[in-house]
Amino acid sequence: MRRRSLLKTAQVQINKQLGTYSQVVARQATSCKTVHFVRHAQALHNEKFNKTKDRKAYQDPRFEDAELTALGKEQCATAKAEWASARGRHGYGPPELVVVSPLRRCLQTATLAFGQYAGQVPWVALEEVRERNGHHPCDRRRPLAHARKEFPHVDFSLVKDEEDVTWGDGRWRESDEEMAVRSAALLKFLAGRPERNIIVVTHSAFLLCTFNKVVVCEPELRRWFANCERRSVALDFGADPATRQLCQPEASTLTIATDEPAAPKS
Secondary structure, three states: OHHHHHHHHHHHHHHHHHOOOOOEEEEEOOOOOEEEEEEOOOEHHHHHHHHHOOHHHHHOHHHOOOOEOHHHHHHHHHHHHHHHHHHHHHOOOOOOEEEEOOOHHHHHHHHHHHHHHEOOEOEEEOHHHOOOOOOOHHHOOOOHHHHHHHOOOOEOOOOOOOOOOOOOOOOOOOOHHHHHHHHHHHHHHHHHOOOOEEEEEEOHHHHHHHHHHHOEEOHHHHOOOOOOOEEEEEEEEOOOHHHOOOOOOOOOOOOOOOOOOOOOOO
């Protein structure tokens, strides 16, 4: 009964967030209002889990607001080169907006992979695109003062609290339903922006939730994101599916090998 109630409540909140955008469809594409979803590169907790296969790595307090590993920084360099190549192949213009999670590993990934656009287009940190909240120290962000100093090109004005109050006391873990409401809020934010070519740097569980519980999309888009993987999609807000032309999938999505599980186990 509680599960059914949670689902119903979440759906009401999702509908409220989306408003007139009653159905948001995500398709792999090279045109239209394009959003390039990117998972962060390898961070310290990912490295520890890959070595031990022990989920206690996510509960290690040493990895609070985990930063990138040396391999993660290499992945960002690869992503930067791949992005330049993809722009040539698919005709992408430069991004008009960069949206990023306020967690350090995403801020680092965005800066290392797309830093050439810093100061040229808006960079906006959003709590809505952070990783699943609670329990895991790696998913708890530092006070904003640290992030503002390290990433002066990012606008943190939409992050309301200096301290990370949404992570809570660490005893609970955010549900899929709660995370889906955040995903719907992101889509509402993107729909209201004038930019048509947008980069979103975020996290695996958030991406999995978005493509499996919130948007309508091809099966290929529902799978797990590897570290530093990019998937470019056309977001179609509310158009009639019967009249919509299916865009061709992008030929070369960046896929860096990872030992992460195929689905999150919270």
